[in-house]
Amino acid sequence: MTRETLAETLEDIALLLELKGENPFKIRAYRMGAETVMQFPGDIVTRAREDDLKGIKGIGDALQQKLHELATTGKLEFYEKLRAEFPTGLFELFRIQGLGPKKIKALYDSLGVDSLARLKDLCHSGEVAALAGFGKKTAEKILEAIAFREFNAERFRLGDVVAPVEEILTSLKEHPDCLRAEVAGSYRRAKETVHDVDFLVATGNAVEIIEYFVSHSRVTSVIAKGPTKASVYLADGLQCDLRAVSNAEFACALAYFTGSKEHNVAMRGLALSRGYTLNEYRLAPREGSDSPEAPVFESEAQLHRFLGLDYIAPELRENTGEVEAAAEGALPRLIELENLRGTFHNHTVASDGRNTLGEMAAAAMEHGLQYLGIADHSKSSFQANGLDEKRLREQIAEIRELNRGYQSEGTKFRLFAGSEVDILKDGSLDFDDELLGELDYVVASVHNAMTMPEAEMTARLIKAVTHPKVTMLGHLTGRLLLERDPYAVDLPAVIEACAESGTVIELNCNPWRLDMDWRWWKYAVERGVKCAINPDAHRTTQLDYLWFGVRLARKGWLTRADVINTLDLAAMEEYLNLEPIR
Ligand code: DGT
Numbered sequence: 334m335t336r337e338t339l340a341e342t343l344e345d346i347a348l349l350l351e352l353k354g355e356n357p358f359k360i361r362a363y364r365m366g367a368e369t370v371m372q373f374p375g376d377i378v379t380r381a382r383e384d385d386l387k388g389i390k391g392i393g394d395a396l397q398q399k400l401h402e403l404a405t406t407g408k409l410e411f412y413e414k415l416r417a418e419f420p421t422g423l424f425e426l427f428r429i430q431g432l433g434p435k436k437i438k439a440l441y442d443s444l445g446v447d448s449l450a451r452l453k454d455l456c457h458s459g460e461v462a463a464l465a466g467f468g469k470k471t472a473e474k475i476l477e478a479i480a481f482r483e484f485n486a487e488r489f490r491l492g493d494v495v496a497p498v499e500e501i502l503t504s505l506k507e508h509p510d511c512l513r514a515e516v517a518g519s520y521r522r523a524k525e526t527v528h529d530v531d532f533l534v535a536t537g538n539a540v541e542i543i544e545y546f547v548s549h550s551r552v553t554s555v556i557a558k559g560p561t562k563a564s565v566y567l568a569d570g571l572q573c574d575l576r577a578v579s580n581a582e583f584a585c586a587l588a589y590f591t592g593s594k595e596h597n598v599a600m601r602g603l604a605l606s607r608g609y610t611l612n613e614y615r616l617a618p619r620e621g622s623d624s625p626e627a628p629v630f631e632s633e634a635q636l637h638r639f640l641g642l643d644y645i646a647p648e649l650r651e652n653t654g655e656v657e658a659a660a661e662g663a664l665p666r667l668i669e670l671e672n673l674r675g676t677f678h679n680h681t682v683a684s685d686g687r688n689t690l691g692e693m694a695a696a697a698m699e700h701g702l703q704y705l706g707i708a709d710h711s712k713s714s715f716q717a718n719g720l721d722e723k724r725l726r727e728q729i730a731e732i733r734e735l736n737r738g739y740q741s742e743g744t745k746f747r748l749f750a751g752s753e754v755d756i757l758k759d760g761s762l763d764f765d766d767e768l769l770g771e772l773d774y775v776v777a778s779v780h781n782a783m784t785m786p787e788a789e790m791t792a793r794l795i796k797a798v799t800h801p802k803v804t805m806l807g808h809l810t811g812r813l814l815l816e817r818d819p820y821a822v823d824l825p826a827v828i829e830a831c832a833e834s835g836t837v838i839e840l841n842c843n844p845w846r847l848d849m850d851w852r853w854w855k856y857a858v859e860r861g862v863k864c865a866i867n868p869d870a871h872r873t874t875q876l877d878y879l880w881f882g883v884r885l886a887r888k889g890w891l892t893r894a895d896v897i898n899t900l901d902l903a904a905m906e907e908y909l910n911l912e913p914i915r
């Protein structure tokens with residue numbers, strides 16, 4: 334049970350009550366409950382499980398009992414009954430981008446739309462466009478959103494699968510018959526989304542391991558089970574496959590099942606050129622060749638070395654030049670989490686974050702960071718409680734005060750006063766130059782008007798990144814993985830503008846964003862652009878997002894030198910042209 338499931342269930346109830354035409358106050362209570370659950374600063378799931386929700390504003394008596402039931406049993410009878418009153422296809426509409434409660438209700442009441450298929454038909458036939466409050470444009474948008482949903486069907490954000498995957502991996506490793514275990518596939522390559530998860534185990538007792546895997550508590554159903562492999566579903570529909578191999582086969586199998594397919598094709602071609610055939614279990618002399626037998630490989634690194642390659646990190650295995658580079662000894666030395674000395678773009682309670690400056694600073698120190706950049710929203714982001722000039726100046730003063738405190742305690746730590754300043758529609762910034770000049774650094778981001786034509790958006794971003802006070806560009810394309818497409822923008826043009834003006838591009842580590850996309854970093858670095866790996870943390874625990882950022886940075890071929898927040902505090906102060914405070 335997660336916070337998201339609790340909130341989503343309350344949202345769904347609100348919507349179903351609305352479809353039934355129930356009392357608006359009751360409906361609002363559920364919506365507010367969902368909001369409260371999402372925003373609650375503590376561990377709301379545990380509180381719900383322990384029936385300890387009394388006194389939380391926004392969660393009334395009726396909701397307390399329901400959240401408790403949901404958190405303890407994973408089910409809610411009230412909700413199940415309510416759902417049973419509606420056709421099941423109706424629920425397919427609930428997660429379509431741009432289809433809010435009002436629209437769903439109108440479609441259901443007036444046109445009897447009770448499935449995605451029917452909605453699609455009526456969009457095509459023009460009936461949706463003819464409905465009051467809809468129109469041709471809306472109908473087109475709905476079709477696009479459905480197409481997007483279908484395209485992304487059965488994919489999962491990396492960030493959403495880490496917890497169950499690591500839990501299963503840990504229990505596999507604990508089994509006495511498990512010699513070695515790894516997750517292979519797109520998960521190991523750090524793809525931003527994965528279709529399924531591929532576990533690989535070395536064992537002398539495959540049957541036992543397979544039994545153990547399919548009966549794991551995270552598994553909800555078994556798709557297939559054989560003597561050496563099995564496929565299962567977890568609760569959220571994520572498919573997990575497991576293959577059992579012998580210890581001698583493990584290295585070759587790990588290389589094969591890590592992929593990607595394209596990388597494997599390149600590796601097989603290379604092996605052939607060296608007189609060997611490579612498959613999922615071994616490297617063997619090519620038929621008719623006089624190549625000597627290959628040894629049993631202990632590790633992928635040994636296999637790579639045998640083929641005349643430097644070790645290729647899993648993140649790089651997309652056949653974008655890594656095999657050639659490994660043959661030439663030209664692979665980059667990839668950045669590691671331990672290289673980070675600080676980070677930028679973090680929010681506090683001043684805007685839409687959940688923790689105070691002091692709490693965020695303490696959490697950053699616990700992560701071993703020497704500095705933390707604060708960048709709360711600016712005034713135009715009123716939906717995120719953006720700061721106006723007065724509040725920002727107060728925050729700057731508060732940061733200076735805290736820094737004096739760290740200094741007097743002899744703590745080597747500094748908060749940087751920044752802002753995530755909105756890039757307005759015309760590319761100008763939400764604050765004047767005078768105020769921006771009082772900040773230690775500036776992140777500029779787009780938060781509204783995301784649907785403008787590509788040329789306009791490109792000009793807007795270029796104007797912002799060439800502004801002399803802008804240090805870095807936040808979440809460049811605005812994408813939300815599996816939810817919202819990147820906006821139309823000429824990326825090479827923006828990258829070029831950043832290169833020329835020395836503006837850093839952020840790698841936003843929020844697992845929903847992971848933006849700029851890993852596919853562009855190699856190019857950006859070649860143009861001379863630097864990266865900042867930023868968690869966009871809205872609470873202390875989200876500093877953990879740095880882990881995702883580093884995985885994706887590695888996937889983008891980034892080295893320590895390409896990432897500015899590997900600089901230590903003194904070097905960063907110099908980089909930002911700031912007086913040291915010690
Ligand atoms: P996914 O699951 O769609 O996110 O992506 P992957 O890369 O995990 O793909 P998956 O699960 O179908 O297969 C895992 C790895 O197994 C894949 O990366 C490479 C290898 N593999 C699977 N099928 C083939 C194939 O037909 N040819 C080759 N060369 N390799 C394959």
Ligand code: CA
Pocket residue numbers: 518519520527528529530531
């Ligand atoms: Ca996979």
Ligand code: ZN
Pocket residue numbers: 753778780807808
């Ligand atoms: Zn933002």
